[in-house]
Amino acid sequence: MIDVYSWPTPNGHKVHIMLEECGLDYRAIPIDIGAGDQFSEDFLSISPNNKIPAIVDSDGPDGKPISLFESGAILVYLAGKTGSFLGNSDRDKYNTLQWLMFQMGGVGPMFGQTHHFRIYAPNKIEYAIDRYTNETKRLYGVIDKQLSKTPYLAGDEYTIADIATFPWTRSFANQGIDLADFPHVKRWFDEVSARPAVERGVKVLADLRKPLVDDKAKEMLFGKTQYDKR
Structure with missing residues:
Protein backbone atom coordinates (compact mmCIF):
# COMPACT_ATOMS: atom_id res chain seq x y z
CA MET A 1 0.00 0.00 0.00
CA ILE A 2 1.22 3.48 -0.88
CA ASP A 3 0.17 6.44 1.22
CA VAL A 4 0.23 9.65 -0.79
CA TYR A 5 0.22 12.84 1.24
CA SER A 6 -1.15 15.37 -1.15
CA TRP A 7 -3.54 18.11 -2.20
CA PRO A 8 -5.35 18.73 -5.53
CA THR A 9 -2.72 20.95 -7.15
CA PRO A 10 -0.73 20.32 -10.34
CA ASN A 11 2.09 18.64 -8.43
CA GLY A 12 -0.37 16.55 -6.49
CA HIS A 13 -2.22 15.60 -9.65
CA LYS A 14 0.97 14.26 -11.21
CA VAL A 15 1.26 11.56 -8.59
CA HIS A 16 -2.48 10.87 -8.40
CA ILE A 17 -2.54 10.29 -12.16
CA MET A 18 0.55 8.09 -12.07
CA LEU A 19 -0.90 5.92 -9.32
CA GLU A 20 -4.11 5.53 -11.29
CA GLU A 21 -2.24 4.78 -14.53
CA CYS A 22 -0.18 2.10 -12.79
CA GLY A 23 -3.15 0.55 -11.01
CA LEU A 24 -1.36 0.62 -7.66
CA ASP A 25 -3.17 0.37 -4.35
CA TYR A 26 -2.91 3.71 -2.61
CA ARG A 27 -4.51 5.87 0.01
CA ALA A 28 -4.75 9.63 -0.48
CA ILE A 29 -4.11 11.54 2.74
CA PRO A 30 -5.03 15.22 2.45
CA ILE A 31 -2.47 17.84 3.39
CA ASP A 32 -4.47 21.05 3.39
CA ILE A 33 -1.86 23.57 2.34
CA GLY A 34 -4.25 26.47 2.97
CA ALA A 35 -4.64 25.36 6.59
CA GLY A 36 -0.89 24.89 7.13
CA ASP A 37 -0.84 21.07 7.32
CA GLN A 38 2.42 21.11 5.34
CA PHE A 39 4.23 22.59 8.35
CA SER A 40 3.34 19.82 10.79
CA GLU A 41 6.19 17.78 12.24
CA ASP A 42 4.70 14.55 10.94
CA PHE A 43 4.60 15.84 7.37
CA LEU A 44 8.04 17.46 7.60
CA SER A 45 9.47 14.09 8.60
CA ILE A 46 8.72 12.80 5.09
CA SER A 47 8.80 16.08 3.16
CA PRO A 48 11.48 18.34 4.68
CA ASN A 49 10.82 21.05 2.08
CA ASN A 50 7.20 21.32 3.37
CA LYS A 51 5.77 20.78 -0.12
CA ILE A 52 3.26 18.28 -1.38
CA PRO A 53 3.20 15.57 -2.58
CA ALA A 54 5.10 12.96 -0.62
CA ILE A 55 4.62 9.21 -0.45
CA VAL A 56 5.30 6.36 1.92
CA ASP A 57 5.47 2.97 0.22
CA SER A 58 5.16 0.14 2.74
CA ASP A 59 6.81 -2.18 0.21
CA GLY A 60 10.01 -0.39 -0.75
CA PRO A 61 12.82 -1.69 -2.98
CA ASP A 62 14.28 -3.81 -0.16
CA GLY A 63 10.91 -4.86 1.21
CA LYS A 64 11.05 -2.11 3.82
CA PRO A 65 9.02 1.13 3.86
CA ILE A 66 10.41 4.06 1.91
CA SER A 67 9.34 7.70 1.92
CA LEU A 68 9.92 10.12 -0.94
CA PHE A 69 9.25 13.78 -1.57
CA GLU A 70 9.48 15.82 -4.81
CA SER A 71 6.92 14.90 -7.45
CA GLY A 72 9.49 14.17 -10.16
CA ALA A 73 11.40 11.76 -7.93
CA ILE A 74 8.13 10.05 -7.01
CA LEU A 75 7.22 9.61 -10.68
CA VAL A 76 10.62 8.06 -11.42
CA TYR A 77 10.26 5.76 -8.43
CA LEU A 78 6.78 4.59 -9.42
CA ALA A 79 7.88 4.09 -13.02
CA GLY A 80 10.77 1.95 -11.80
CA LYS A 81 8.57 0.03 -9.39
CA THR A 82 6.06 -0.89 -12.09
CA GLY A 83 8.22 -0.88 -15.21
CA SER A 84 5.82 1.60 -16.81
CA PHE A 85 5.88 4.99 -18.51
CA LEU A 86 9.65 5.54 -18.50
CA GLY A 87 10.63 3.96 -21.81
CA ASN A 88 11.96 0.55 -22.78
CA SER A 89 15.55 1.23 -23.83
CA ARG A 195 -7.47 9.01 -20.57
CA PRO A 196 -9.59 7.28 -17.90
CA ALA A 197 -6.73 7.25 -15.38
CA VAL A 198 -6.21 10.98 -15.91
CA GLU A 199 -9.90 11.66 -15.41
CA ARG A 200 -9.77 9.72 -12.16
CA GLY A 201 -6.48 11.23 -11.02
CA VAL A 202 -7.55 14.86 -11.25
CA LYS A 203 -10.60 14.09 -9.11
CA VAL A 204 -8.53 12.76 -6.18
CA LEU A 205 -9.13 15.05 -3.18
CA ALA A 206 -10.71 17.61 -5.54
CA ASP A 207 -13.85 17.89 -3.42
CA LEU A 208 -11.72 19.22 -0.54
CA ARG A 209 -10.22 22.14 -2.38
CA LYS A 210 -11.70 25.54 -1.61
CA PRO A 211 -11.33 28.90 -3.37
CA LEU A 212 -8.33 30.77 -2.06
CA VAL A 213 -10.13 33.72 -0.51
CA ASP A 214 -9.46 33.74 3.24
CA ASP A 215 -6.51 35.56 4.76
CA LYS A 216 -5.24 32.54 6.69
CA ALA A 217 -4.90 30.44 3.55
CA LYS A 218 -3.10 33.25 1.74
CA GLU A 219 -0.73 33.61 4.69
CA MET A 220 -0.01 29.87 4.73
CA LEU A 221 0.76 29.84 1.02
CA PHE A 222 2.32 33.22 0.35
CA GLY A 223 3.10 34.93 3.65
CA LYS A 224 5.99 34.91 6.10
CA THR A 225 5.01 31.52 7.51
CA GLN A 226 6.62 30.00 4.43
CA TYR A 227 9.99 31.36 5.49
CA ASP A 228 10.05 30.39 9.15
CA LYS A 229 12.99 28.20 10.10
CA ARG A 230 11.98 24.62 10.88
Missing part, protein backbone atom coordinates in the same frame (compact mmCIF):
# COMPACT_ATOMS: atom_id res chain seq x y z
CA ASP A 90 18.22 3.30 -22.09
CA ARG A 91 17.90 5.87 -24.86
CA ASP A 92 14.14 6.07 -24.31
CA LYS A 93 14.62 6.48 -20.55
CA TYR A 94 17.08 9.33 -20.87
CA ASN A 95 14.85 11.04 -23.43
CA THR A 96 11.92 10.77 -21.04
CA LEU A 97 14.00 12.06 -18.15
CA GLN A 98 15.14 15.14 -20.04
CA TRP A 99 11.53 16.12 -20.68
CA LEU A 100 10.66 15.39 -17.07
CA MET A 101 13.48 17.72 -16.00
CA PHE A 102 12.17 20.31 -18.47
CA GLN A 103 8.89 20.21 -16.59
CA MET A 104 10.47 20.28 -13.15
CA GLY A 105 12.92 23.06 -13.93
CA GLY A 106 10.87 25.16 -16.34
CA VAL A 107 7.18 24.45 -16.74
CA GLY A 108 6.35 24.06 -13.04
CA PRO A 109 8.27 27.04 -11.64
CA MET A 110 7.44 29.42 -14.48
CA PHE A 111 3.76 28.51 -14.80
CA GLY A 112 3.51 28.75 -11.02
CA GLN A 113 4.92 32.27 -11.01
CA THR A 114 2.57 33.21 -13.84
CA HIS A 115 -0.38 32.02 -11.77
CA HIS A 116 0.85 33.91 -8.73
CA PHE A 117 1.36 37.27 -10.35
CA ARG A 118 -1.69 37.11 -12.64
CA ILE A 119 -4.17 35.70 -10.09
CA TYR A 120 -2.98 35.79 -6.48
CA ALA A 121 -0.52 38.63 -5.97
CA PRO A 122 -2.14 41.42 -3.89
CA ASN A 123 -0.48 44.03 -6.08
CA LYS A 124 -0.59 43.69 -9.86
CA ILE A 125 3.00 44.24 -10.93
CA GLU A 126 3.05 44.73 -14.68
CA TYR A 127 6.71 43.82 -15.09
CA ALA A 128 6.26 40.50 -13.26
CA ILE A 129 3.03 39.64 -15.10
CA ASP A 130 4.64 40.33 -18.47
CA ARG A 131 7.86 38.52 -17.63
CA TYR A 132 6.25 35.29 -16.47
CA THR A 133 3.39 35.31 -18.97
CA ASN A 134 5.87 35.72 -21.83
CA GLU A 135 8.08 32.94 -20.47
CA THR A 136 5.02 30.71 -20.14
CA LYS A 137 4.12 31.40 -23.78
CA ARG A 138 7.68 30.58 -24.78
CA LEU A 139 7.51 27.25 -22.96
CA TYR A 140 4.20 26.41 -24.62
CA GLY A 141 5.98 27.09 -27.89
CA VAL A 142 8.74 24.63 -27.00
CA ILE A 143 6.14 21.99 -26.13
CA ASP A 144 4.16 22.70 -29.29
CA LYS A 145 7.22 22.31 -31.49
CA GLN A 146 8.12 19.00 -29.85
CA LEU A 147 4.57 17.73 -30.23
CA SER A 148 4.59 18.67 -33.89
CA LYS A 149 7.24 15.97 -34.34
CA THR A 150 6.08 13.26 -31.92
CA PRO A 151 2.71 12.22 -30.44
CA TYR A 152 3.99 12.65 -26.90
CA LEU A 153 6.72 14.71 -25.29
CA ALA A 154 9.32 11.95 -25.22
CA GLY A 155 8.36 10.30 -28.49
CA ASP A 156 5.80 7.77 -29.61
CA GLU A 157 4.83 6.57 -26.14
CA TYR A 158 2.99 8.25 -23.28
CA THR A 159 5.42 8.62 -20.35
CA ILE A 160 5.95 10.29 -17.02
CA ALA A 161 7.02 13.39 -18.97
CA ASP A 162 3.43 13.78 -20.16
CA ILE A 163 2.04 12.89 -16.74
CA ALA A 164 4.21 15.57 -15.14
CA THR A 165 3.45 18.30 -17.68
CA PHE A 166 -0.26 17.84 -18.29
CA PRO A 167 -1.56 19.06 -14.90
CA TRP A 168 0.27 22.36 -15.34
CA THR A 169 -1.51 22.99 -18.64
CA ARG A 170 -5.02 22.52 -17.24
CA SER A 171 -5.19 26.19 -16.17
CA PHE A 172 -4.00 27.54 -19.50
CA ALA A 173 -6.63 30.32 -19.51
CA ASN A 174 -5.39 31.67 -16.16
CA GLN A 175 -1.90 31.67 -17.65
CA GLY A 176 -3.02 33.96 -20.48
CA ILE A 177 -2.78 31.13 -23.00
CA ASP A 178 -5.11 30.41 -25.91
CA LEU A 179 -4.57 26.79 -26.93
CA ALA A 180 -5.68 27.70 -30.46
CA ASP A 181 -2.25 29.33 -30.76
CA PHE A 182 -0.61 25.98 -29.98
CA PRO A 183 -2.48 23.37 -32.07
CA HIS A 184 -0.16 20.49 -31.27
CA VAL A 185 -0.47 21.16 -27.55
CA LYS A 186 -4.24 21.28 -28.02
CA ARG A 187 -4.26 17.89 -29.73
CA TRP A 188 -2.09 16.39 -26.97
CA PHE A 189 -4.06 18.09 -24.21
CA ASP A 190 -7.37 16.70 -25.47
CA GLU A 191 -5.93 13.21 -25.85
CA VAL A 192 -4.34 13.11 -22.41
CA SER A 193 -7.43 14.64 -20.78
CA ALA A 194 -9.55 11.79 -22.13
